[in-house]
Amino acid sequence: MKSLKKKRxxxxxVAALIALILAVGLIGYGFRDGINLYRSPSQMASEPPAPGEVFRLGGLVEEGTLQRGAGETVSFRVTDGGASVPVRFTGVLPDLFAESQGMIGTGRMEGETFVASEILAKHDENYMPREVIDSLKAQGVYEDPNS
Structure with missing residues (x-):
């Protein structure tokens, strides 16, 4: 009797361990494209991304660089005060997207240009994404409007 209980x-x-391994594998598979790392222009200059890597790029839209192309194609440069990266986006920009304003784009590098698949802009006059503020502070460009 005891050996039967022990086998059970x-x-x-073993069944619980297999289920746990399967669950961890499925979670990892689901996250494989869902995790996008954030980079500032200065970080990209010092550590270029791997070819084909999808990531988020954030900073301020550089003054005087916003150019509207044919159709819905827009090109501009994103800066954090220390470096600048050219960006190309095809699609509809957010209403509050403008020069000298904070933005975060998701996409990948094609040559020297960041090709964005999604652009997010600030949602009111005081908001700026935390990652953008941190990278601007690191470059000595950001001044807190509340202080």
Whole structure:
């Protein structure tokens, strides 16, 4: 009798371990494209991304660089005060997108240009994404309007 209980316990433990391994594998598979790392222009200058890597780029839209192309194509440069990266985006920009304003784009590098698939802009006059503020502070460009 005792050996039957012992076998049953071992079977339950092995089944639970297999289920746990399967769950962790499925979670990892689901996140493989869902995690996009944030980079500032200065970080990209010092550590270029891997070819084909999808990531988020944030900073301020550089003054005087916003150019509207044919159709919905827009090009501009993003800066954090220390470096600048050319950006190309095809699509509809957010209403509050403007020069000298904070933005974060998701996309990948094609040559020297960041090709964005999504652009996010600030949602009111005081808001700027935390990652953008941190990278601007690191470059000594950002001054807190509340202080």
């Amino acid at each position: 316990r071992i079977q339950i433990i």
